[in-house]
Amino acid sequence: MGGFAKKAIELTRRDFLSWLTAASLSVTGFFALGTLAKQITPPTRSPEGLTEVGWLAVGTVDSLTEGLPKLVEYGEEWVYLVKKADGLVNAINAACPHVRCKLGWNANTKRFDCPCHGSAFTIDGKRLYGPAPRDMFAMKLRLEGKNIVVGGYADA
Numbered sequence: 001m002g003g004f005a006k007k008a009i010e011l012t013r014r015d016f017l018s019w020l021t022a023a024s025l026s027v028t029g030f031f032a033l034g035t036l037a038k039q040i041t042p043p044t045r046s047p048e049g050l051t052e053v054g055w056l057a058v059g060t061v062d063s064l065t066e067g068l069p070k071l072v073e074y075g076e077e078w079v080y081l082v083k084k085a086d087g088l089v090n091a092i093n094a095a096c097p098h099v100r101c102k103l104g105w106n107a108n109t110k111r112f113d114c115p116c117h118g119s120a121f122t123i124d125g126k127r128l129y130g131p132a133p134r135d136m137f138a139m140k141l142r143l144e145g146k147n148i149v150v151g152g153y154a155d156a
């Protein structure tokens, strides 16, 4: 009787260890498949390595004033929406192309100024001067009715 009980306990322990091994392999396999899937379809990245978030509604045309850039969030980043005299809207990334400091709109000089190293840009994002190596990054944009939808970097 005592031997039978001991054998029953061993079976239970063996079953538990088998179950634990199977569960560990399943979890490991799950994460391995996830890693493999990421390698097959890597996430889209911005020129600076940030994860792009695809098309996002960021505002409405009616909320914009001509000649006054509006700063909006786009995923991990900031984007300026600019309504032009012809009524069209531009979206340009607010990160300075030098080392990504957030550009500020200067209403007096009508340009974007970088607080870090002094680069400056026109309202269209064209580089005026400073260490920035290029114009501001243009963003893809489409209108859905009055909604402004931004979709990642246009010129990367």
Ligand code: FES
Residues within 6 Å of the ligand: 096, 097, 098, 099, 100, 101, 114, 115, 116, 117, 118, 119, 130, 131, 132
């Ligand atoms: S980060 Fe803008 S000039 Fe350096």
